[in-house]
Amino acid sequence: MSAKVVKKLQSVLGDAILETSSFRGDEEVRVALKDWVRVAQVLRDDPELAMNHWTDLTAVDWPEREVEGQPRFDVLFSVRSFEKKHRIRVKTYVKDGEDVPTLTTVWAGANWAEREVFDMFGIRFAGHRDLRRILMYDEFVGYPLRKDYPIDRVQPLVEYRDADDTLKLPPFGIEEGQPFARVDWEERLAGRDEQVSPSIAVQTGQRRALSDSEIAEAQFAKKPEESAAE
Amino acid sequence: MGEVKTIVGGSSGESFFTTKFESLLAWARKYSLFQYPFATACCGMEFFAVASPRYDIARFGAEAPRFSPRQSDVLWVVGTISQRQGPALKRIYEQMAEPKWVVSFGTCASCGGFYDNYTTIPGVDKIIPVDVYIPGCPPRPEAVLDGLMLLMEKIQKGNREPVTVLPKVVPELAQLRGKRALPIAGGGSKEGA
Numbered sequence: 001m002s003a004k005v006v007k008k009l010q011s012v013l014g015d016a017i018l019e020t021s022s023f024r025g026d027e028e029v030r031v032a033l034k035d036w037v038r039v040a041q042v043l044r045d046d047p048e049l050a051m052n053h054w055t056d057l058t059a060v061d062w063p064e065r066e067v068e069g070q071p072r073f074d075v076l077f078s079v080r081s082f083e084k085k086h087r088i089r090v091k092t093y094v095k096d097g098e099d100v101p102t103l104t105t106v107w108a109g110a111n112w113a114e115r116e117v118f119d120m121f122g123i124r125f126a127g128h129r130d131l132r133r134i135l136m137y138d139e140f141v142g143y144p145l146r147k148d149y150p151i152d153r154v155q156p157l158v159e160y161r162d163a164d165d166t167l168k169l170p171p172f173g174i175e176e177g178q179p180f181a182r183v184d185w186e187e188r189l190a191g192r193d194e195q196v197s198p199s200i201a202v203q204t205g206q207r208r209a210l211s212d213s214e215i216a217e218a219q220f221a222k223k224p225e226e227s228a229a230e
Numbered sequence: 231m232g233e234v235k236t237i238v239g240g241s242s243g244e245s246f247f248t249t250k251f252e253s254l255l256a257w258a259r260k261y262s263l264f265q266y267p268f269a270t271a272c273c274g275m276e277f278f279a280v281a282s283p284r285y286d287i288a289r290f291g292a293e294a295p296r297f298s299p300r301q302s303d304v305l306w307v308v309g310t311i312s313q314r315q316g317p318a319l320k321r322i323y324e325q326m327a328e329p330k331w332v333v334s335f336g337t338c339a340s341c342g343g344f345y346d347n348y349t350t351i352p353g354v355d356k357i358i359p360v361d362v363y364i365p366g367c368p369p370r371p372e373a374v375l376d377g378l379m380l381l382m383e384k385i386q387k388g389n390r391e392p393v394t395v396l397p398k399v400v401p402e403l404a405q406l407r408g409k410r411a412l413p414i415a416g417g418g419s420k421e422g423a
Contacts, residue, residue, distance in 0.1 A: 136349075137314045144348045154348055158316040160356040 002027045002086040008048055009088075013039065028076075028089040033100065036092055040106040043079055043088070051079040054109035055087070059094075059121045063147045071095040073123060077103065077110070099126040120145035252388065259303070259329065260382040261291035266302035266326070268319060271309025273336040276368040285371040290378055299325040304381070307360075310338035311351045323358040331361045331381055336368050343367065355392075363394040373398075 006027050010017050016039065019030035031039050043051040055078040066072040071093035080087030094100055102125040103110040114125045115134040122143035125131055133140065137157060142149055236247040269277055281287050281295070296302040299322045311319055323332065334354055337343040340363045342352035354360060361384060364377040377395045384393065 149348070151347070154313065154352075156316060156351070156356075157313055158320050158357045161359070 002088055005049060005086050005088045008046065009039070009042065012042055012046065026089065028091055030091045033092050033094060037101045037103065037106065039090055040103050044106055050081045050083055053080045053082055054107035055079055057103070057110055057113035057117060059117045059123055061121060061145065061147045066096065073121060075100055075117065075123060094123060099124045102127040104128055122146065256386045256388060260385040263292040263304045264294050264296045264302045265292055265304045265306055266297070266299055266322070267295055267306045267308055268322065269308040270311060270315065271338060273309045273338070273368040276371060276374070277306065277308045277335060280371045280374045285375065287378065290382065292378060300327060302326060303330060305330065305332045306335050307332065307339040307354045308335040310343065310345060311354055312349050313351055316351055316357055319354065320357050332358055333362045333364065333377060333381060334360045335364050335374065337365055340365060360392055361390070363392065365395065
């Protein structure tokens with residue numbers, strides 16, 4: 001249904017459309033970063049396209065592509081037209097550290113979407129008037145949706161309670177995430193692993209530590225004694 | 231109400247009873263809990279169900295929600311607590327006057343649930359002490375009332391040890407599941423396994 005949008009874009013912009021793809025009626029075009037705003041303006045202003053509904057802007061991280069010398073990120077936005085009842089997705093490749101021109105001058109709705117992509121991926125949008133974190137807190141270091149952000153890394157704003165300075169202890173181990181994830185299901189189904197919280201099961205030898213966080217936790221637990229000995 | 235001794239006597243037939251002051255105070259406290267609902271996520275819906283007439287938390291004298299921590303006795307942490315919300319939750323807990331209790335409502339509040347990532351606190355007990363844990367995603371209102379009754383029992387006994395609402399075993403379900411049922415640690419029966 002939106003194939004005519006791609007045809008129209010190709011007729012107006014010609015070689016600026018580098019690549020097109022279609023999957024079950026979802027059309028996508030890829031453009032160079034320098035044509036990013038121009039494509040957006042054509043999409044909005046051309047009377048045959050009339051894209052007046054900003055849907056979303058997001059990004060995808062491909063760290064392995066950077067190793068091959070390719071740009072690391074995909075940045076893509078989706079827009080649609082209420083009158084013409086068609087939609088399209090536009091994609092571009094962005095290198096790490098490269099600025100993307102803002103689309104807030106074309107669709108005001110891009111404001112928060114660009115802030116979110118900045119917050120999650122660290123991609124900066126040149127010309128954005130208020131580019132600061134939108135979901136994470138200002139103290140947060142790094143960009144959590146980059147693939148190289150460690151999966152176990154948390155940055156608490158409130159220091160976690162320590163067993164020593166509390167009157168009450170939880171009925172399960174400190175630092176415990178979740179009792180039902182990272183479970184060794186083969187062990188469980190074989191009946192060797194009771195459904196207890198992982199930290200207790202590790203302590204009693206019922207199961208081995210599975211996650212990196214548990215190994216790190218065990219190492220962390222040893223440290224205070226060593227520092228006390230010094 | 232702890233130790234109660236009833237004495238009937240006197241020429242005109244009047245009667246009275248004796249008890250310890252702490253028991254009387256605890257009895258009064260457990261039937262007049264003012265609650266602060268810190269509802270952040272989908273568990274909040276289940277909390278409303280508990281508070282509404284069908285399950286009727288008012289039966290336990292706990293019907294009065296107070297949206298000022300200074301006037302409340304029980305902090306209900308209902309739902310996922312993100313790292314960003316941590317300081318607000320801790321501050322509210324610190325503003326409550328003693329004696330105060332905390333109920334962790336649902337899996338996310340108790341241990342982070344499936345949000346095992348950069349954004350969520352893996353259980354509110356990492357930042358504030360918790361008295362009663364109610365597991366479930368979300369817990370059924372019956373489990374919540376179980377938790378409230380556990381809390382009342384703790385208040386009566388003066389016990390500050392954290393407790394967990396244990397899963398209920400439904401014999402018919404255990405039979406249906408047959409040998410495929412997984413063993414449940416704690417209060418669960420292993421007959422079905």
